[in-house]
Amino acid sequence: MKRRRDAEISSEIRSAIQELSAASERDVVKPTAERDSVKPAAEREGVKPAAERCGDDLQTTLQIPIKPFLSLCNLLIQVLDKIGPTMAVLRQDIHQNIQRLETVHDSDPLRYWDVVEILKKEVSEGKAKKGPTCSKAFVWLTRSLDFSVTSLKLLVEDFERDMEQAVEESYNNTLKPWHGWISSAAYKVALKLVPDTKSLIDILKAKDADNGMLKKEMRILISLLVPQLERNYETMVSHYIHLFF
Numbered sequence: 001m002k003r004r005r006d007a008e009i010s011s012e013i014r015s016a017i018q019e020l021s022a023a024s025e026r027d028v029v030k031p032t033a034e035r036d037s038v039k040p041a042a043e044r045e046g047v048k049p050a051a052e053r054c055g056d057d058l059q060t061t062l063q064i065p066i067k068p069f070l071s072l073c074n075l076l077i078q079v080l081d082k083i084g085p086t087m088a089v090l091r092q093d094i095h096q097n098i099q100r101l102e103t104v105h106d107s108d109p110l111r112y113w114d115v116v117e118i119l120k121k122e123v124s125e126g127k128a129k130k131g132p133t134c135s136k137a138f139v140w141l142t143r144s145l146d147f148s149v150t151s152l153k154l155l156v157e158d159f160e161r162d163m164e165q166a167v168e169e170s171y172n173n174t175l176k177p178w179h180g181w182i183s184s185a186a187y188k189v190a191l192k193l194v195p196d197t198k199s200l201i202d203i204l205k206a207k208d209a210d211n212g213m214l215k216k217e218m219r220i221l222i223s224l225l226v227p228q229l230e231r232n233y234e235t236m237v238s239h240y241i242h243l244f245f
Helices: 002-009 012-025 066-083 085-107 115-124 134-157 163-174 181-191 197-204 211-244
Strands: 029-031 060-062
Touching: 012 066, 012 211, 060 211, 066 085, 066 115, 066 134, 066 197, 085 115, 085 134, 085 181, 115 134, 115 211, 134 163, 134 197, 134 211, 163 181, 197 211
Parallel strands: none
Antiparallel strands: 029 060
16 A cells, blocks of 8 residues: 555656666666776866767776666656657657667677677668668667756756747757758757646656655756766767767
């Protein structure tokens, strides 16, 4: 009975915190250099984000277990579903990319439990950029998460911020540089239909949470998502830098 009550008052943010905390406990990243034992590189002054550093500078052996990663992406879809049809374009892209990775994982779960192994296979076979690949799916899921984290950061700074402007700023800094004119046009329409700040806060809040608790939970989630994004970008740079072009 208690578990059912907990589920009723929970939120996607809390679920994401649990998912990422569990992943951290499993030690999915196994550093081989002392620089990784302090804190994420992007959080240290004077260090460029992972996506801007060259592959030779990355000395970390990475693993990205596919099930926790896709669970996190599915939680993002649940949030978009609550927001409504305004983010339908982003939701569809995320869903399709999740399906690509799931299909390969399900074909051989023991072999393809790690996203990195799937990407290595495509790269070694020269298939990473040909058609709807898992490599492309991983890149776009990472960019979608980056967009979400950037939006959360802007929102948690100021709950009075205009959400249309915040989401537009996040889009311009994360997804827009990679979009063609058709995708950009679709997002431009969607941005005009983003819920107001109060409505979005109500969507994100658990039933037992006030604004103060939501801010605390959002900050915890952001602190857990940043290392996840660092791992993803380091993987893209160290093995698949050509996917950026």
